[in-house]
Amino acid sequence: MRLPAVLLVVCLLPGSAHAYEPGSPEAAGNGRYTFAWPLGEGALKPRGASTRGVPVTLDTDVAQSWSSLHEAGLSDFERDRRAILAMAGPYRVSFDFLEVARFDPALKPDAPYQSWGTEYVFVSEDNVDFIALQHVLVMRVLQEDNTKSEPFVTRHWRQEWRYEAENALTYRGANTWVARTIPADLRRGAWVQSVYQVDDSPRYSAQGRWQHGDSFSSWISDETWRPLPRREWSVRDDYQVLVGTNRHTITPTGWLQEENNLKLALDQSGKPRATTPFLAREYGVARYERIRDYDFAPGKDYFDKTEPFWGEVRAAWKRLVQRDGRFRLRKPVDQGQLFLPFFEYADRLAEGEVFVREDARAFIEKVLRQTYLAPG
Numbered sequence: 001m002r003l004p005a006v007l008l009v010v011c012l013l014p015g016s017a018h019a020y021e022p023g024s025p026e027a028a029g030n031g032r033y034t035f036a037w038p039l040g041e042g043a044l045k046p047r048g049a050s051t052r053g054v055p056v057t058l059d060t061d062v063a064q065s066w067s068s069l070h071e072a073g074l075s076d077f078e079r080d081r082r083a084i085l086a087m088a089g090p091y092r093v094s095f096d097f098l099e100v101a102r103f104d105p106a107l108k109p110d111a112p113y114q115s116w117g118t119e120y121v122f123v124s125e126d127n128v129d130f131i132a133l134q135h136v137l138v139m140r141v142l143q144e145d146n147t148k149s150e151p152f153v154t155r156h157w158r159q160e161w162r163y164e165a166e167n168a169l170t171y172r173g174a175n176t177w178v179a180r181t182i183p184a185d186l187r188r189g190a191w192v193q194s195v196y197q198v199d200d201s202p203r204y205s206a207q208g209r210w211q212h213g214d215s216f217s218s219w220i221s222d223e224t225w226r227p228l229p230r231r232e233w234s235v236r237d238d239y240q241v242l243v244g245t246n247r248h249t250i251t252p253t254g255w256l257q258e259e260n261n262l263k264l265a266l267d268q269s270g271k272p273r274a275t276t277p278f279l280a281r282e283y284g285v286a287r288y289e290r291i292r293d294y295d296f297a298p299g300k301d302y303f304d305k306t307e308p309f310w311g312e313v314r315a316a317w318k319r320l321v322q323r324d325g326r327f328r329l330r331k332p333v334d335q336g337q338l339f340l341p342f343f344e345y346a347d348r349l350a351e352g353e354v355f356v357r358e359d360a361r362a363f364i365e366k367v368l369r370q371t372y373l374a375p376g
Contacts, residue, residue, distance in 0.1 A: 048095070048115040048231065052142040056092050056118060059292040062252045065089070069217060069250065077163065080191060080210040083217040084131050084161050086250045088121045092291050097231065097259075097284040104276050107238075113231050119156055120296040121288075122303050129163035134307075138299040151298045155306070155346070157203075158196040165192035168205035169321060171225040173241050174270045175329040177202050179321055191219065193246070199339035200313045201329070201372070202321075203227065206246060221246040225264075227332060232263075239265040239279050259284035306346040308355050313342060316364045320373070330374045341367045 065086035069079060097113040117137055125132040135156035141149045164187040170180050182192070186207070194205040206221035226242045244261035263280045267273040320327055331338060345363060349355055 044109055044111040046112045046114040047235070048113045053116060053118065054140045054142060054148050056291045057293050058092070058253075059090075059290040060253060063089070063254075063290060066250070066252045069212075070214075076189065076210075079212050079217075080163070081128075081131065083210055083212070083219070083250050084133070084191075085123065085126070086217075087133055087159075087248070087255050087288070088123045090120050090291050090294055090296055091118070091254060091288040093117050093119055093289075094287045095231075095284070096286075097282055099280045099282045101281040102279070103281075104279050107279055110236075110280070110282075115231075118291070118294060118296075120299045122300075124158070124307065125160075130161070132158065132160045134158050134303065134310075136296075136299040136303055138294075138296050151295070153298045153302050153350075155198050155302070155310070155343070157198065158200060160194045160196070162192050162194070164188060164190060165207070168192050168207060169194065169202050171202075171204050171227055171241070172270070173225065173266050175227070175332060176270075176326065177321075177328075178326040182207065193219070193221065193248075196314075197339065199342045200310055200317060201339075202317065208246075217250040219246075219248045226261075233332070236263075239263045241266060243278075254287070254289045256288060257286045302350045305350050305355075308357070309346055309349055309360050312357065312360050313364055316361070316368055320368070328374045329372055338371050341371065 063086065065082065065088075069082040069086055074082070093116065095113065095115045095117075099110045099112075102109070118139055119135050119137045122134045122136060123131070124134040135158065137152070137154050137156045139152045141152070143149055165182060166187065167179050167181050169177050172178055190207050190209050192205055192207045195203045197203050204224050204226040206224045208219050208221040210217060210219045223243060223245050226244060228236070228240065228242060232242070241264040242261045243264050244259050247258040247260075249256050249258070259282075261282045261284065262278045263282065265273050265277055265279055329338070342364075345360070
């Protein structure tokens with residue numbers, strides 16, 4: 001029996017999937033980091049993971065998507081498309097974040113972050129110059145008696161890719177997003193990746209270009225502001241914005257996302273503070289390793305039954321952005337648990353309730369009006 005997603009979602013927000021440690025004993029140690037704080041400061045125990053996952057089997061064969069990406073005679077545009085589509089599939093994911101530089105001498109060393117999960121990346125939409133990928137976690141944990149739990153299924157983050165996009169939604173701090181126009185000369189050959197929260201509310205957008213080689217394909221973004229993920233706001237209140245870049249790299253057996261983030265403190269007016277605005281820099285990497293013989297059927301069932309509802313949620317957000325060009329949330333989505341009404345509605349659909357489009361639209365508009373929106 002699939003456990004309700006809403007029970008887990010508080011711990012399953014972008015960049016902080018309550019993911020869990022691999023079941024293998026070799027992963028239990030703390031020696032995963034090859035660089036950390038300077039000698040003499042003592043070891044910092046990693047934070048993040050709290051449960052053990054069932055063992056999984058890595059798929060070490062070269063993926064068909066990798067072979068397709070390297071066919072001869074492809075246009076640059078088509079090779080880009082295939083690189084994006086290669087991110088779909090079944091994965092074991094590990095998340096690692098580490099502060100590597102402190103710019104404020106008084107800043108307390110921050111413990112590195114580690115977590116782990118199993119998720120399927122679905123192709124939600126493929127409309128030639130627009131591709132959407134939906135991440136759904138399907139997690140089974142080892143219980144105290146060493147038996148396997150029922151699958152925990154929940155909707156994770158979403159990424160949308162648009163070729164030569166004319167605009168992008170940018171984060172400005174203070175729970176505020178603004179649509180910006182991208183000049184024509186900067187659009188040529190570029191893809192905008194937009195990242196969304198678990199409830200399809202916007203998180204950040206970034207523009208970049210794919211580079212392809214025999215060993216790997218990579219997309220490198222420009223620098224963007226992002227709201228704090230759960231892994232940070234749950235332990236930090238001394239800064240308000242991550243300013244960072246992303247690199248997505250496709251390999252023969254999976255892909256990885258690398259982050260290079262500055263931690264920015266704002267003053268009361270929402271501008272970078274005058275003294276030491278950047279507190280520290282962190283590196284992060286999420287490794288998506290393709291796996292086989294893992295039952296993702298509960299995630300596919302959830303995706304199929306709830307995707308029509310989430311499509312209406314996305315449409316409502318898009319209407320809002322097109323109408324106003326900017327918006328502000330009363331509270332951060334995850335800190336205010338603003339996602340819960342949508343997740344509860346989706347859970348009812350996943351359990352068999354019939355989807356009625358008109359009812360869903362009325363419900364979505366009510367939630368956005370009463371819970372999410374504030375003057376921009």
